[in-house]
Each structure stands twice: as structure tokens, then as C-alpha cells.
Amino acid sequence: MSPGFTKMQGLGNDFVVLDGITNQLDITPERVRRIADRRYGVGCDQVLLAEPAQAPEADFRYRIWNADGGEVEHCGNGVRCMARFLKDHGLSADGRMTLETAKGLTRVEILADDMVRVDMGPPVLTPADIPFRAAERQALYPLEVQQQVFEVAAVSMGNPHLVLRVDDVDTAPVAGLGPLLERHSDFPNRVNAGFLQVLGRDRARLRVYERGVGETLACGTGACAAVVAGVLNGWFDSRVTVDLPGGRLVIHWSGMGEPVWMTGPAVPVFEGTMAAGAE
Numbered sequence: 344m345s346p347g348f349t350k351m352q353g354l355g356n357d358f359v360v361l362d363g364i365t366n367q368l369d370i371t372p373e374r375v376r377r378i379a380d381r382r383y384g385v386g387c388d389q390v391l392l393a394e395p396a397q398a399p400e401a402d403f404r405y406r407i408w409n410a411d412g413g414e415v416e417h418c419g420n421g422v423r424c425m426a427r428f429l430k431d432h433g434l435s436a437d438g439r440m441t442l443e444t445a446k447g448l449t450r451v452e453i454l455a456d457d458m459v460r461v462d463m464g465p466p467v468l469t470p471a472d473i474p475f476r477a478a479e480r481q482a483l484y485p486l487e488v489q490q491q492v493f494e495v496a497a498v499s500m501g502n503p504h505l506v507l508r509v510d511d512v513d514t515a516p517v518a519g520l521g522p523l524l525e526r527h528s529d530f531p532n533r534v535n536a537g538f539l540q541v542l543g544r545d546r547a548r549l550r551v552y553e554r555g556v557g558e559t560l561a562c563g564t565g566a567c568a569a570v571v572a573g574v575l576n577g578w579f580d581s582r583v584t585v586d587l588p589g590g591r592l593v594i595h596w597s598g599m600g601e602p603v604w605m606t607g608p609a610v611p612v613f614e615g616t617m618a619a620g621a622e
């Protein structure tokens with residue numbers, strides 16, 4: 344029988360969280376796909392694993408896999424849930440912690456009202472580091488998809504994002520265009536595709552077709568990338584409330600070289616144990 348897990352969600356972006364600190368766990372892409380399957384397994388958008396820190400400045404390391412089994416660099420909703428998991432399970436005595444992921448260090452603080460504030464670090468905009476096939480950095484890039492050309496922003500928050508501005512997220516072609524954008528050849532590692540509706544200089548709506556998952560109810564790194572794209576294109580001031588289908592994130596970015604701050608919820612749903620074969 345496998346060790347326990349905790350099901351958590353951040354604005355409906357849902358996770359199976361595993362404790363690799365107390366337990367020795369071997370996570371494989373096949374195992375992730377089984378766990379993430381919403382019929383044959385627990386079901387989730389991403390699997391998150393807590394591990395002992397490797398970097399001296401970090402309190403813990405945490406790893407992220409998308410439902411398709413691919414390991415990725417960062418997850419905004421996930422890092423909030425991981426911090427809450429570590430605190431609730433007595434693995435962290437403090438509501439403030441530094442978590443290490445493949446993208447680097449992320450500083451997290453659980454606030455008095457149970458919201459979680461995260462220093463997501465500065466955005467990466469150099470095409471080669473996103474990675475994105477463009478010769479030089481631009482605020483918007485032409486991207487051809489099935490003989491149509493879209494103007495998109497390209498931003499990495501440790502993981503790759505494109506941001507496409509639309510008039511109305513409710514009518515945006517997320518289901519049809521999302522998969523084509525996710526696998527566009529100009530993004531060698533694939534990409535998360537954000538559909539952004541600007542409501543004002545401090546308000547936005549966003550839907551995200553996530554790499555390795557499909558459309559999720561919320562995407563934390565996607566909200567950060569969308570605000571960065573909007574600030575760089577003159578659409579936003581530095582503080583923006585982003586309404587996603589699953590709820591609201593508050594994002595703050597004061598400009599180049601500065602970190603992106605994200606504040607939002609992290610909610611435990613249930614504890615469980617997976618039967619042999621379901622994990």
C-alpha cells in the first residue's frame with residue numbers, strides 16, 4: 344500500500360501532494376499519469392512531491408509533474424498548496440519558507456487570513472531562455488497558426504508562457520487554439536497558452552490552456568506571465584487582480600529586474616491512501 348497523499352486545490356487547479364521527506368518515493372511519469380487519471384486514479388492537474396532541500400538557502404525542495412507525466416519547472420498555485428501542506432503536516436514550523444524547484448528558489452508566506460503570498464522571482468524574457476524561437480526580445484511576436492497570425496507575448500516564470508490578448512475570454516477559442524499553441528514549433532519545450540482579457544489598468548480575466556494538462560480552472564504562473572506581458576505592453580499598472588474561471592489572484596510587478604508577487608488561496612480537500620495499482 345502506498346503512503347498517504349493530500350488532495351489540495353488552488354482556485355480549482357488541483358493537486359495530489361506527496362510527502363517525500365518522511366517517505367522514500369519513486370515517482371515515474373507512468374505513476375504520475377495513473378495518479379492524475381480522473382477515472383483510474385485520484386485525479387489531478389499536477390502531482391507535487393516534497394523533498395529535503397538540496398540548496399543551502401532552501402528549507403525544502405519540491406517537484407512538479409503535469410498530468411501527462413512531464414516534470415516541469417514551476418507551478419504557482421502548486422507552490423502555495425505545497426507551503427500549506429508542509430505547515431499543516433508539521434514539516435515546517437513556520438508559515439514562511441523558501442522552496443527550491445527546478446527553476447530556483449521561491450519564497451512563500453502563509454498570511455494571517457490563510458491566503459498565501461509568493462515571491463515568484465523576476466520574469467525571464469530573453470527568447471532563448473524561455474525558450475522561444477525568436478531572434479530578439481519584443482513586447483509582442485507574430486505567431487503563425489494554420490495560416491492565421493496572432494500577436495503574442497512570450498514570458499517565462501521558470502516555465503514557458505505565451506499570452507494572447509482577446510476581447511472576451513468567454514468566447515476565446517481556448518479548446519480549438521489552445522492545443523495548437525501548446526505544441527507550436529516556435530516553443531521547443533511546448534508552452535502554456537494564456538488568453539487575456541484586459542478590463543482596466545488594474546483588472547483582467549484570464550483562461551489558460553496549460554502545457555501537459557489542457558485548460559485548467561486557474562494557472563498561477565500564467566497569471567504572473569499575463570501581468571508581466573500587460574505591463575510591458577502598457578496595458579496594466581503594477582498591481583492587477585486577475586479573475587480566472589476558478590477565482591481571483593492578486594499579482595504585483597513593479598518592472599524589469601523586480602520579482603512578481605502573487606497572492607491567493609491554498610485549500611486542503613482530503614487526505615487519502617492509494618490502493619496498490621492506483622499509484
Ligand SMILES: N[C@H](CCC[C@H](N)C(=O)O)C(=O)O
Nearest residue numbers: 418419420502554562563564
Ligand atoms: N502546466 C505548467 C505547470 C503548472 C503551472 C500551473 N498549474 C500554475 O499554477 O502555475 C507547465 O507545464 O509549465
